[in-house]
Amino acid sequence: xxxxxxxxxxxxxxxxxxxxxxxxxxxxxxxxxxxxxxxxxxxxxxxxxxxxxxxxxxxxxxxxxxxxxxxxxxxxxxxxxxxxxxxxxxxxxxxxxxxxxxxxxxxxxxxxxxxxxxxxxxxxxxxx
Numbered sequence: 294x295x296x297x298x299x300x301x302x303x304x305x306x307x308x309x310x311x312x313x314x315x316x317x318x319x320x321x322x323x324x325x326x327x328x329x330x331x332x333x334x335x336x337x338x339x340x341x342x343x344x345x346x347x348x349x350x351x352x353x354x355x356x357x358x359x360x361x362x363x364x365x366x367x368x369x370x371x372x373x374x375x376x377x378x379x380x381x382x383x384x385x386x387x388x389x390x391x392x393x394x395x396x397x398x399x400x401x402x403x404x405x406x407x408x409x410x411x412x413x414x415x416x417x418x419x420x421x
Contacts, residue, residue, distance in 0.1 A: 369413075369415065369416050370410060370413075372416045372419050373389065373392055373397060373410065373413060373416055374389065374392060374419065374420070375389055375390065375391065375392060375420075376388065376389060376420035377389045377416050377417075377418065377419050377420060378416075378417045378418040379397070379399060379413050379414075379415065379416050379417060380413075380414050380415045380417055381399065381408060381412050381413060381414060382412050382413075382414045383412075385399075385401060385406075386401075386417070387399040387400055387401040387406075388400050390405060391407075394410075395409060395410060396408065396409060396410065397409075397410055397412075397413055399413075
């Protein structure tokens with residue numbers, strides 16, 4: 294018994310219209326959501342789809358971004374040749390003096406250093 298129906302029943306009982314222990318009458322039509330024998334209304338709750346959908350969107354966005362970055366790095370690696378001016382991941386700028394399958398030798402002002410190809414961040418200028 295809800296608080297509102299209790300107040301209504303006790304008020305009517307004081308007036309002498311209803312017995313104090315009488316249950317409130319239902320006025321719902323047969324087949325209505327509140328009628329006896331009708332299936333209960335679904336309760337709102339946790340929907341796993343609401344969690345899976347944003348996670349799926351993030352995964353797809355990451356996948357496309359990584360493909361785009363990989364393609365960009367492959368294009369840059371194809372430009373890597375002797376005489377090209379490059380910037381390393383450490384920010385040092387120099388000129389390529391030697392290129393192998395896995396390594397690149399870069400000459401700076403007074404020294405040459407051998408880097409992995411993946412340590413070259415950008416190819417700034419390609420010789421003609």
